[in-house]
Amino acid sequence: MGPILMVMENGEAGFTDSSKELVAKARELADTLGTSSVAVGFGPDAESHLRHLPVDRGIAVSNPELSQYNPLAYEKALSKILEDNQPFLTLIPNTTMGMDLGAGVAARRSLPLVAYCSELTVEGRDVVATSQVFAGKLMAEIALPESGAVITVVPGAWSIDTGSGDPEVSVTSVEISQAMNILQTIEPEKGDVDITKADILISVGRGIESPDNLPMAEELAEAIGGVVSCSRPVVDAGWLPKARQVGKSGQTVKPKLYMAFGISGAPEHQQGMRDADLIIAVNTDENASIMDIAHYGTTVDMLELMPALTERLRGE
Ligand SMILES: Cc1cc2nc3c(=O)[nH]c(=O)nc-3n(C[C@H](O)[C@H](O)[C@H](O)COP(=O)(O)OP(=O)(O)OC[C@H]3O[C@@H](n4cnc5c(N)ncnc54)[C@H](O)[C@@H]3O)c2cc1C
Structure with missing residues (x-):
């Protein structure tokens, strides 16, 4: 069985909380199913951030430009990682980035996609995803196919694993096409209180x-x-x-x-x-x-x- 792979999103200081929330669940699923957990990070700092995560293995796509989300480059790099690692499941935060990347990579590799996932359970050898549909008015339970589904997970679905690990991290890079260049990132206005x-x-x-x-x-x-x-x-x-x-x-x-x-x-x-x-x-x-x-x-x-x-x- 392939690993449980998770994509870590970059925030202001390291990986975002919504991506850290994937870690404990990925490990739990990996333990139950008898496989490993693999985290993927992007940008020049990904390698050092991945080294502290409590996962079995890390893969850093280290191009300096990729500290910021770049749809074409992320999709290309992740697609290659999925091809090489054949994960059993790929978990991505259901954020603006994750919704774009999850749909893009699933389409590129003809994989099933479950969006707005709030729970994943193992029933025997089957994995069942709970997805919030119609803006959360209905919960759909989806039995996943044998291998390969891409799952985007709603922020807050699971707790952050505060533990740390010392996984082996492999470093790779991707050729970035000039078809899309990020000119500027405009942050939303910060509120007076958080x-x-x-x-x-x-x-x-x-x-x-x-x-x-x-x-x-x-x-x-x-x-x-x-x-x-x-x-x-x-x-x-x-x-x-x-x-x-x-x-x-x-x-x-x-x-x-x-x-x-x-x-x-x-x-x-x-x-x-x-x-x-x-x-x-x-x-x-x-x-x-x-x-x-x-x-x-x-x-x-x-x-x-x-x-x-x-x-x-x-x-x-
Ligand atoms: C795509 C989408 C995204 C959305 N995102 C959000 C979101 O992020 N956050 C969000 O909140 N909503 C969001 N909404 C809107 C959401 O559907 C509801 O319309 C909204 O949450 C209702 O707000 P409310 O409870 O304040 O108002 P209401 O539903 O009108 O409820 C007011 C309540 O106050 C009670 N009440 C009235 N007077 C008193 C009183 N004197 N004392 C005690 N109780 C009283 C009433 O009994 C009533 O239950 C979204 C909707 C869509 C379609």
């Missing part, structure tokens, strides 16, 4: 009703030592910046405490917060979907509860 790093999030949805009520959330966040985040309608209304948005088209967060005030819990929102350690939902509708994933819920009016909680926390 909600992905906060331990406590006071998250507000359409139930906040008006921007005039936002100070209530900010005061509560300050009193509890947290940060204000929100659902998409609050950003669409221009009440909070995009950097505060949790969900499919916003940020994926895993705080210790996520308090959802006036958020219905649409699948697109849940996608960004369902792995929080503790979820408390405040929603006047007891049938709101957020109640299905909340550890605790209350149907109290958020506009009354927020100031009351702040008062209590301040000991007033």
Whole structure:
């Protein structure tokens, strides 16, 4: 059986979290299936980053230009690696890069592709992928063919393996065609706070009703030592910046405490917060979907509860 191969995406400091999330799962699958785990990295620093990963083997495509994603070169290099290694599965983060690369390499090598994968399980000798379809409203279970499928995995699906290893890393390079040149990378505007790093999030949805009520959330966040985040309608209304948005088209967060005030819990929102350690939902509708994933819920009016909680926390 071929190895479980994973593609590591470059971030600001080493590999991104969404690619590190692939590592433990790849090793678990490799152990269960009796094969090895192989990580592929791109760019001049890939070799040194791969040397610390807890995997069996690393492959670094070391061209200096490839620290940034280049669709044609990545696809060409990965295609050759798949040809040489014949992996049983290839895991790629389901990010902007991964969706492009996964589809491209699967088409180039006529391999099956499963996108938006949130789980992989082994049933006997079969591997079954769970894929979020229709924006997460349905979960499709897909029995994978015997070998070769390319899987793009949604960020946040698995935990990061914090261990380190000392794998053997082979270094290769690819001839880069001039058909496509990256002229400039434009980073999205950075927000004032990084909600992905906060331990406590006071998250507000359409139930906040008006921007005039936002100070209530900010005061509560300050009193509890947290940060204000929100659902998409609050950003669409221009009440909070995009950097505060949790969900499919916003940020994926895993705080210790996520308090959802006036958020219905649409699948697109849940996608960004369902792995929080503790979820408390405040929603006047007891049938709101957020109640299905909340550890605790209350149907109290958020506009009354927020100031009351702040008062209590301040000991007033
Ligand atoms: C491609 C795509 C991507 C998307 N990406 C995202 C995303 O990243 N993040 C995101 O959040 N959404 C996203 N959405 C939108 C998503 O589908 C929902 O429309 C959105 O999450 C709903 O936001 P909400 O829960 O704040 O509003 P609503 O669904 O309107 O819910 C408001 C809730 O507040 C409750 N409420 C009202 N008043 C009070 C009160 N006084 N006290 C307590 N509760 C009260 C109501 O009972 C209701 O449940 C996306 C949609 C699409 C199609």
